[in-house]
Amino acid sequence: ACQHRLWPEIESVVKQQVAWARTGIGECGQGWQLFAEDGEMRMYRREEEVDGMAVDPLKAVHTVPGITGHEVCHYFFGPQYRYDWETTLEQMTVLETVSDDTLVFLQTHKRIWPASQRDVLFWSHMRKLPNENDRDGPDLWTVVNNSTTHLDYPPNVGKCVRIYLKVCLLCQTRVDPPKDGAPLTRDNISCKITYCSVVNPGGWAPASVLRAVYKREYPKFLKRFTAYVVNQTKNKPIMF
Ligand SMILES: CCCCCc1ccc(-c2ccc(S(=O)(=O)CCO)cc2)cc1[C@H]1C[C@H]1c1ccccn1
Numbered sequence: 001a002c003q004h005r006l007w008p009e010i011e012s013v014v015k016q017q018v019a020w021a022r023t024g025i026g027e028c029g030q031g032w033q034l035f036a037e038d039g040e041m042r043m044y045r046r047e048e049e050v051d052g053m054a055v056d057p058l059k060a061v062h063t064v065p066g067i068t069g070h071e072v073c074h075y076f077f078g079p080q081y082r083y084d085w086e087t088t089l090e091q092m093t094v095l096e097t098v099s100d101d102t103l104v105f106l107q108t109h110k111r112i113w114p115a116s117q118r119d120v121l122f123w124s125h126m127r128k129l130p131n132e133n134d135r136d137g138p139d140l141w142t143v144v145n146n147s148t149t150h151l152d153y154p155p156n157v158g159k160c161v162r163i164y165l166k167v168c169l170l171c172q173t174r175v176d177p178p179k180d181g182a183p184l185t186r187d188n189i190s191c192k193i194t195y196c197s198v199v200n201p202g203g204w205a206p207a208s209v210l211r212a213v214y215k216r217e218y219p220k221f222l223k224r225f226t227a228y229v230v231n232q233t234k235n236k237p238i239m240f
Contacts, residue, residue: 017168036219054207060195066186069141069171077126085228115205119160138173161203
């Protein structure tokens with residue numbers, strides 16, 4: 001995979017996205033609005049427009065007991081699970097298997113009235129990262145999704161407007177070992193999740209419609225996805 005045409009871009013985008021995900025909300029400077037809260041989940045957005053279109057950056061943080069960062073990234077990255085948790089997905093195709101940790105997807109999402117239907121073409125890369133802050137702590141895991149091109153699927157040819165996105169899911173496992181030195185169970189682990197996304201809707205869509213869609217869909221997506229991972233892993237050995 002190191003000699004693949006996408007490799008240089010993957011390297012630089014992953015480093016940039018992970019650094020961005022690691023930057024706390026406070027450090028990011030002002031402009032972040034908390035727009036959704038549910039238990040441990042906090043969702044922030046910043047109102048930004050490009051060519052009159054809302055492309056509001058989103059940053060969500062969540063802590064989920066009983067699962068690891070590797071498990072969260074495994075179920076987010078794997079195409080075989082996506083229809084189970086991605087409610088707005090209409091069609092998903094793996095266009096290219098670059099390597100076992102890098103895929104190219106084409107997805108069409110359900111049309112959201114009154115905007116026209118959207119599709120998105122992106123590479124998706126999953127990677128384990130060394131835990132810089134705590135050398136003997138568990139590693140971090142990340143999945144980065146970044147819009148790309150594919151000669152056979154030029155944008156805006158069919159009925160769908162091509163959107164452009166950059167997404168980073170960064171996961172940090174936390175282990176609280178049992179006092180009595182008993183073996184680890186899922187009661188002793190939790191995962192701190194940071195989900196960052198910037199979605200450019202491609203063609204025109206009213207900012208009010210886009211903002212209403214994001215406000216409704218993002219909290220739903222993160223809650224449904226994390227509940228899915230808890231349910232899929234609860235009777236399986238812990239995947240660190
Ligand atoms: C007028 C609406 C235009 C935008 C429609 C649209 C398209 C793609 C996407 C999207 C595509 C990929 C990702 S992901 O994180 O890489 C996971 C893999 O699927 C995430 C979100 C979102 C939305 C917007 C529905 C809104 C929405 C928001 C969160 C989740 C689902 N839907």
